[in-house]
Amino acid sequence: MATLKQVAAHAEVSVQTVSNALNAPHRLRPDTLERVNRSIELLNYRPNRNARSLRTSAVELIGYCVPNWPNQTHLVMDQFLHALCAAAERTGRHILLFTAPPGVDGMPVYDDLHARRLVDGFVLSQTETHDPRHGWLKEQKIPFISFGRVWKETTQPGPWVDVDGAAGSAMAVRHLHDAGRRRIAFLSWPKSSGLAEDRLGGWRKACKELGLPTSGLSVRCREDSIAEGARATAELLDADPFLDGIVALSDILALGALRELGHRGLTPGVDVGVTGFDDSPLADVVSPGLTSLRQPMDDIAAELISILTDPDGPPDASTERLLHPELVIRGSSAPG
Amino acid sequence: MATLKQVAAHAEVSVQTVSNALNAPHRLRPDTLERVNRSIELLNYRPNRNARSLRTSAVELIGYCVPNWPNQTHLVMDQFLHALCAAAERTGRHILLFTAPPGVDGMPVYDDLHARRLVDGFVLSQTETHDPRHGWLKEQKIPFISFGRVWKETTQPGPWVDVDGAAGSAMAVRHLHDAGRRRIAFLSWPKSSGLAEDRLGGWRKACKELGLPTSGLSVRCREDSIAEGARATAELLDADPFLDGIVALSDILALGALRELGHRGLTPGVDVGVTGFDDSPLADVVSPGLTSLRQPMDDIAAELISILTDPDGPPDASTERLLHPELVIRGSSAPG
Structure with missing residues (x-):
């Protein structure tokens, strides 16, 4: 088994440079990094994880709590996890998956994982209105990054990456308008959801800008189910026989429509043209296919990992990245 | 910070016993374990992961490759991951998530994670016909356990845990028969799928035992989509107007029905009574709700972790556990 010293001698660099190639590759010039990596490969050098983590304080394992909400559908969960792992691996890190009780009851689990140095930071997702985790981690000075904003806070308690739901709804409205639709409704969720208010606001603003009506054209569904999406659509069609477009807050509600x-x-x-949100696997298995707003998972994951593992230190609480969704057009809005 | 020695003195046991409490709790008597854990808590002792893993060869991190099949729906993926993490955590271990290319191209990733001691073993899932991973890991003497059998092998190349699909189909047939159904069809997949043949076989056997017809009552869908489930159902109803039951190989096909x-x-x-497979979140969002066969995720996860981390050594290649699914009855088969 080759040693770090032998790799350094072979690549004609210092031991510190080999260590950087392993732990902070961004610090090296590309040609130097390539030379060191070639030596590592030729000598079949395998850095020992235990020895390495004693030497450096770099994030090696990143914690992610796997959600367990029996009444929620995580239709793009596998896409998110795959993107997150791939982004972490591009920096030589991995994702440690764990479970914790929801809300503040789960914080001792986060604390313990960090105190035992099993993980050096966390990626949060499935943020909720008044989510207590962000403020708690910030207070404990434990590095984290959130996928999703904490709604109903005057200031965001920590760094986040999110998808611009308002911009997404507006894209869907403009797409339906381009296809000649003039009475475009919105299927929403209860008022307590910040995510729903964000997407609803984007629909309202885009309709106003285009001179389209909004009055009586939004319905709040009681839950995220096909039955509720169908019921709300029936209510809309009964009240307005000229309805010709529906922007739904989720793929599930759109399936109901x-x-x-x-x-x-x-x-x-x-x-009637119909659009959903999330571009879940469902959008592609119905016929006609469902036009839907895709979250850019690879970009989201890359931003999350890049902010969390910034070599200049843990992420600043004011770091914010708002990414645009992409409209994936299928037969439900554009017959082909 | 308390040391291992101080914990041992406080609990009036040897240092080895404290170490066992941390790394092999099953070796201790319950009252001893409880006393040591109380001392650990009172003294706020935090085992250092690095120090610990240098001392013991016990599995601490278990690798799981997050699948990335763009054309597949993983509707119960979050349930499986949550159950797997929880089962690992009950033994003091965690799940390390990683990505790898499919098939044999991914094996260097498994090899590297194991050689660098990042993980001590793997849980495989999403097994395919002729899956190369099992044989490869077995040859490299890398501990693993598979959720799902490798179909089309004369002998199974390694230990596995699986759900009895044939028994599941038979349960669905008997349930529909009890409700008075007498012409029960089966929606299947192409012949290349071992999983499909298993479930199809269970339907055929149960129908024969009950004296029900099977001829002309099974259709192979070209893909797992709602459109294909609908097309196959139309084909069945056109050919047999007395059809009164449908057992579908998946929830997606059942939605098509x-x-x-x-x-x-x-x-x-x-x-017509309809049943699906997997009890995915979809089964509960349609109206009427879809009767479906639930995989016992908690039991599956507990078996996987227990076999992989057996203190008597790595799992024997002949270890097999076939668990029964549970029929969750909703309105699609039993109007309420």
Whole structure:
């Protein structure tokens, strides 16, 4: 087994440079990094994880709590986790998955993982209104980055990366408007959801800018289910027979809209254009396919990892990144 | 910060016993374990992960490769990961998540994680027909356990835990038969899928035992989509107007069956009873709810972790556990 010294001698660099190549590759010039990596490969050098983590304080394992909400559907969870792992691995790090009780009851688990040096920081997701985790971690000076904003806070308690839901709804409205739709409704969630208010606001603003009506055209669904999406769509169609577009807050609600249209003999994409949110696997298995707003998972993951593992130190509480979703157009809004 | 010695003195046991409490708690008598844990807590002792893993060869981190199949839906992925983490944590271990190219191209990643001692073993899932990973890991003497059998092998190349798909289909057939159904069809996948053949076989066997017809009552869907489930259901109903039950290989295919029944003015659960597989979040968001076979995730995870971390050594290649699914009954098969 080759040693660090032998690798350094072979690559004609210092031991510190080899260590940097392993732990902080961004500090090296690309040609130096390539030379060191070639020597590591040729000599079949395997850095020992235990020896390494005693020497450096760099983040090596990043904690992510796997959510367990029995009444929620995580239809893009595997996409997010894959992107997060791949982004961490590009920096030589890995994701440690763990479970914890929801809310503040779970904080001792985060504290213990960090105190035992099993992880050096956390990625949070599934943020909730008044989520207590961010403020708690900030107080304990434990590095973290949040995918998703904490709604209903005057100031954001920590760094975050999120997708611009308002911009997404506005994209969907403009897409339906371009296709000739003039009465575009919005299927929303209860008022307590900051995410729902954000997306609803984007629909309202875009409609106003385009001179489209909004009055009586938004319905709050009681839960994220196909049945509720269908019920709300029925309510809208009963009140307004000229309705020709529906922007739904989620793919699940959009599926409900598609079902209700079918029941009434209306063809999605022809009679009424429909869009969803998240571009979940469901969007592609229905017929016609569901036009939906895709969250840019690879970009989200890259931002999360880059901010959390910044070599200049733990992320500043004021760090914010708002990414744009992408509209994936299918037959539900544009018959082909 | 308390030391191991201080904990041992406080609990009036040897240092080895404290070490066992941390690394092999099953070796201790429950009352001893409780006394040591109380001392650990009172003295606020925090075992250092690095020091610990140099001392013991026990599995501490278990690797799990997060799948990335763009054309597959992992509707119960978050349930599986949560159960797996919780089971590992009950033994003091954690799950390290990683990415790897599919098939044999991914094996260097497994090898590297193990050689660098980042993980001490692997949990495999999403097994495929002729999956190369099991044989490769076995040859390298790297401990692993598979969730799912490798189909099309004369002997199983390693230990596995799986759910009895044939028994599940048979449960669904008997449930529909009890509700008075007499012409029960099966929606399947292409012949290349071992999982599909297993579930199809269970349907055929149960029908024969109950004296029910099977001829012309199974259809192979080209892919796992709602559209294909609907098309296959249309084909069945066109050929057999007396069809009164459908056992679908997946929840997605079952949703297609529900849609086609709706299109024809037939009521699921009243005119035709329908069942799915996996009890995914979808089963609960459609109306009527979809009767479906639930995989016992907590039991599966507990078996996987218990076999992989057996204190008597790495799992024997002949270890096999076949668990029964549970039929979750909703309106699609039993109107309420």
